[in-house]
Amino acid sequence: MDKNLYGSKKDGRGSMKIDVALSTSYLKQEDIHNKTVIVIDTLRTGSTIITALHKGAAKIIPVETIGQALHYFHHEDTYLCGERFCKKVNGFDLGSSPFNLLSLDTHNKTLIITSTNGTKAILKARKASHLLVGCLLNAQHCIEHALNLKKDITLLCAGSRGEFALEDGLTAGYMLHLLKQFKENLQLTDLAQMLRIGYEENKEMLNTLVQTGSTALRLLETDQEDDLHYCLQMNSVPLTGIYQGEEIVALK
Numbered sequence: 001m002d003k004n005l006y007g008s009k010k011d012g013r014g015s016m017k018i019d020v021a022l023s024t025s026y027l028k029q030e031d032i033h034n035k036t037v038i039v040i041d042t043l044r045t046g047s048t049i050i051t052a053l054h055k056g057a058a059k060i061i062p063v064e065t066i067g068q069a070l071h072y073f074h075h076e077d078t079y080l081c082g083e084r085f086c087k088k089v090n091g092f093d094l095g096s097s098p099f100n101l102l103s104l105d106t107h108n109k110t111l112i113i114t115s116t117n118g119t120k121a122i123l124k125a126r127k128a129s130h131l132l133v134g135c136l137l138n139a140q141h142c143i144e145h146a147l148n149l150k151k152d153i154t155l156l157c158a159g160s161r162g163e164f165a166l167e168d169g170l171t172a173g174y175m176l177h178l179l180k181q182f183k184e185n186l187q188l189t190d191l192a193q194m195l196r197i198g199y200e201e202n203k204e205m206l207n208t209l210v211q212t213g214s215t216a217l218r219l220l221e222t223d224q225e226d227d228l229h230y231c232l233q234m235n236s237v238p239l240t241g242i243y244q245g246e247e248i249v250a251l252k
């Protein structure tokens with residue numbers, strides 16, 4: 001790919017700054033203000049949102065609490081999706097399983113989604129200039145769109161219960177690797193460099209490494225292995241989710 005496709009210092013647009021927040025606990029106001037934020041939640045909310053949009057869902061509305069989701073209970077053409085600590089919320093149509101979503105007719109439907117980490121991260125970053133939803137399924141598409149937006153970029157790893165999660169860090173590392181491939185003169189923070197190097201040094205073992213992380217182990221313990229394999233299908237979905245006016249829609 002031509003490294004100058006998205007502009008460079010030489011064309012007078014200045015160099016973009018790229019930073020990472022390791023989990024929602026580390027996210028500061030300055031990471032959001034006037035930035036494009038990519039919320040990364042590979043296991044599983046990000047992958048669920050991207051899969052739903054790929055299957056023709058009209059929009060996804062992320063909410064923080066189960067109570068807020070129930071507010072939409074009787075709305076037509078709406079599915080309630082949600083999990084707490086990997087388990088489907090009682091009475092909801094779906095948990096946060098992208099694999100189970102594949103057999104649901106989501107065409108033109110609205111999904112209301114609440115999850116342990118992913119929806120919290122999205123809502124915490126919602127004041128960003130642009131908020132994109134990314135995961136391994138759409139990593140390349142997401143990065144190409146983020147570069148087109150021509151703002152400094154924060155990669156926000158949703159993590160797990162406020163802590164860093166390995167699969168989100170490796171996804172961020174892969175996105176940083178792509179950024180460096182697509183554009184010259186980027187300013188990566190030391191942390192961003194570290195994650196990029198971590199990915200590049202281990203890319204042959206990406207799937208194995210993800211499966212050693214605590215989220216993957218929880219999915220295995222709760223017999224949700226199908227999700228794990230599904231979410232590892234790198235760049236299989238050519239779209240990105242963008243948060244606009246309290247809902248996430250497809251950016252193709």
Ligand SMILES: O=C(O)[C@H](CS(=O)(=O)O)OP(=O)(O)O
Pocket residue numbers: 041043044045046083084085086087096115116117118119158159160161215218
């Ligand atoms: O159910 C999931 O996929 C995870 C649960 S856990 O807290 O990481 O165990 O939540 P998510 O909000 O999708 O990261």
